[in-house]
Amino acid sequence: MFDNLSEKLDKALHVLKGHGQITEINVAETVKEVRRALLDADVNFKIAKEFTNRVREKALGQNVLTTLQPGQLMVKIVKDELTELMGGDAEGIDLSGNPSVILMSGLQGSGKTTFSGKLANYLKTKKTKKPLLVACDVYRPAAIDQLHIVGEQVGVEVYSDRGNNDPVAIAKAGISQAKSLGCNVVIIDTAGRLAVDQEMMDEIANIHKAVKPQETLFVVDSMTGQDAVNTAKAFNDILNFDGVILTKLDGDTRGGAAISIKSVVDKPIKFIGTGEKMEAIDVFHPSRMADRILGMGDVISLVERA
């Protein structure tokens, strides 16, 4: 299924090189392969279209037609364009508050609870912070137990209130608890919710309003398909979140959702999740992600061989 872009471009570039004369049609053909690769990688339909239109214009503008190595130039254009779209290098997270409040948000099963634990561990071990985890998912069976176990695994205190089913109240109480425990970061885990669930979206908007987080993070499964744009946009409309977390990148997904989300909300992707263990967290590197989406490692070696 995941035919490498390199193979496809190889074919299309072969046409470019093979023909005595390179025509606009050849360029169009190559651009079409790029678009298809993007779609196979789950980049949103409209975004893939816009992207390849820009690539085509650039390619024609930069005289791909007359250059000695059209293939190489083409690959460079695609790669540069994609890296630029993906944004600059990773920005850190804002830890200026006292305590700094970090709010998790996202769809069901995207990896919020796991990432809350990872982030707590990261801030504790790498940034010498004293975090508190707060359990605001009052719906999912055993969600509170899960956060407690995760907290235990990383040696970070967890605040929960099992009798209480008001996440806004729990979040506020969590912050007071952090102050009395001398914690300087509060990480609020929330229930998974769908963007179309008005009541649940109102709920997270209310939590957001009540705790005024320094960082609101949108956690998204890197295997997400075309729907990534709808969800990211809906969450961003309500929360104006500060950054994106891309989970489950230890799989073999191309992760085209990353481009879609970046294009539609223009927020930085801050961290990635690369496993189920608490250490499986990494900062985001735009150019590596661009390579991954396009199978570019292969393309570059292909061009070097040529």
Place this chain on the structure above:
Amino acid sequence: EKTKTSFFNKLGKAVAGKSKVDDDVLDNLEEVLVTSDVGVNTTLKIIDRIEARVSKDKYMGTDELQTILREEIAGLLSETNIGEETEFKIPNTKKPYVIMVVGVNGAGKTTTIGKLAHQFKSQGYKVVLGAADTFRAAAIDQLQVWADRVDVPIIKQKMGSDPASVAFDTLSSAVTTEADVVIIDTAGRLHNKINLMNELTKIKRVMDKVVDNAPHDVLLVLDGSTGQNAFEQAKQFTKATEVTSLAVTKLDGTAKGGVVIGISDQFQIPVKYIGVGEGIEDLQVFNKFEFVDSFFKL
């Protein structure tokens, strides 16, 4: 509803009285299908089929075109997708009937098991659950909550214990207590992790030692918002456990789950269930026509 009708109207107008579908319409159709996660390959296949039909049966109206679209897309779904059943049925030739549930992390396995157990129980079957996810934090507690909700027994061990041993215990207990249905939960795992996939094969193998030919059904749970990676998931889980049916979850959101069309076509695995919420009743028998129609709604 409005979008759906207007899409078909537009399509109909552009096609009516012509023997060829024009590029605009095809572009439009391509967009609908690709944005439903059907994927480029399957989309091209569908478009080819539509073009062939249109050039054969000329001069068609909107209604006919709509019918053809439904037929051609649904036609790609595995033959065994009847699409008319509304009941959850288990064959009564096997007792206990053993269902093993597999899938990547967070797809909705445990929740689907809770809902399924409820369905079977309401039909009068005696159900037992096996907590063979011994890895994820509070996975056992989560299944326990579902068992309590549905009011069925659960067989479990400590966190970190051998999942194959839990599966063995569950089946043994089911035999002793003369249960009708056993559902085994397993830990979520990404299909490219060889050790974890081997573990799954082992869990599966051990069941046959207690109940002949168990598991009788291996249900792969796919998150409906997953894109093209679901193909690889289907492939690798089938390789490790011979998947016999699919469930697509989280279709209560805006994701369409179209990737299962290509999967069902290529692997000939029927889609049995869809998840449409987090509640105990939010599981439905898959209906292929309703599913296809949902692509054309906003």
